[in-house]
Amino acid sequence: MRRQQLPVSAMIKQHLKEYSSIYLFVFVLFLMGVIFGAIIVNSMNLSQKEDLYYYLNRFFGQVAEGKVASAADMFHQSFFHNLKYLGLMWILGISIIGLPVILVMLFIKGMVVGFTVGFLVNQLGLKGFLLSFVTVLPQNILLIPAFIIMCSVAISFSLKIIRQLFVKKSSTLEAPLTLFMRYASVFVFIGVIAVLASGFEAYASPFLMKNIVEFVSK
Numbered sequence: 468m469r470r471q472q473l474p475v476s477a478m479i480k481q482h483l484k485e486y487s488s489i490y491l492f493v494f495v496l497f498l499m500g501v502i503f504g505a506i507i508v509n510s511m512n513l514s515q516k517e518d519l520y521y522y523l524n525r526f527f528g529q530v531a532e533g534k535v536a537s538a539a540d541m542f543h544q545s546f547f548h549n550l551k552y553l554g555l556m557w558i559l560g561i562s563i564i565g566l567p568v569i570l571v572m573l574f575i576k577g578m579v580v581g582f583t584v585g586f587l588v589n590q591l592g593l594k595g596f597l598l599s600f601v602t603v604l605p606q607n608i609l610l611i612p613a614f615i616i617m618c619s620v621a622i623s624f625s626l627k628i629i630r631q632l633f634v635k636k637s638s639t640l641e642a643p644l645t646l647f648m649r650y651a652s653v654f655v656f657i658g659v660i661a662v663l664a665s666g667f668e669a670y671a672s673p674f675l676m677k678n679i680v681e682f683v684s685k
Contacts, residue, residue, distance in 0.1 A: 482623070485623075486619060486622075486623045489619050489622050489623055490615070490619045493570075493573060493615050493618050493619045493622070494615055496570060496573055496574055496577070497573055497574070497576065497577040497611070497614070497615060498577065499574065499577065500573065500574040500575065500576065500577020500578040500580075500581060501577040501578070501580055501581035502581060503574075503577075503578050503581065504577065504578035504579060504580065504581025504582035504583075504585060505581040505582065505584070505585035507578070507581075507582055507585075508582055508585035508586045508589050509585075509589070516586075516589075516590065519586065520590050523586075523590070538669045538670050538673070539669070541668065541669035541673070542665050542666060542668075542669035542670070545606075545664075545665040545668045545669055546661060546662060546665035549610060549613075549661045549664065549665060550658060550661055552572065552576075552614075553613065553614070553617050553654070553657055553658070553661060554654070555572070556569050556572060556573075556614075556617045556618060556621050557617065557621060557650075557654045559621060560620070560621025560622065560624045560625050560650070561624070561625075561628075561650075563625045563628055563629060566621075566622060566625055569618055569621050569622065570618070572618075573614060573615070573618045576614055580603065580607060580611070583599065583603055584596075584599045584603055587599045587603075594679075597679055598676070598679050601672065601675035601676060601679050602672055602675070602676050602679075605667050605668070605671065605672060605675075606664040606665070606667050606668040606672065607664075609660050609661075609663055609664040609667075610660070610661070610664045612660075613657050613660040613661060613664070616653070616657060617653070617654070617657050620650065620653045624646065624650045627646055628643075628646070631643060631646075
């Protein structure tokens with residue numbers, strides 16, 4: 468007997484309830500990456516910090532003079548970078564054996580965010596915090612949940628496939644095609660979030676960054 472199709476909201480609620488432990492684990496892993504990135508900043512020697520700060524100052528000068536890539540170029544670069552990263556997570560979820568790689572990728576994403584914010588604050592103090600607030604935080608408000616959702620869904624999808632392969636036939640098991648279509652729809656949703664985040668990064672962040680850079684340079 469065919470099971471009754473649940474509304475989307477009910478499916479999401481059921482999914483979150485069933486895999487809440489996975490979401491918690493993934494969130495903690497990302498947070499550990501952020502903390503580790505901040506620790507790396509404090510473990511750098513003076514020479515390394517000076518070298519990075521030199522390139523950072525050069526970048527600030529280019530931003531202040533308006534010598535940055537066009538918004539369209541920045542959008543395409545940001546979007547395809549994020550899409551490739553998220554797409555690789557999605558593909559690794561299908562492969563099953565790629566689960567450890569997905570976790571490493573999420574940890575690295577958190578480490579990059581933690582290192583960027585940590586370095587700006589370490590070198591510029593309050594001004595660095597303001598700079599990271601307009602350059603790192605806005606798009607990551609969308610991207611961080613997107614990466615956490617993609618990682619968690621990829622893990623849960625792999626677990627369901629493993630269950631399909633090794634558990635005997637049961638009325639509670641869903642058809643593989645249904646699972647895949649649902650998994651693909653999540654990736655489409657994540658792709659929309661990536662578009663919004665890249666749009667903000669390309670069209671809004673440069674304007675905000677220029678004003679903060681002028682303030683930092685004073």
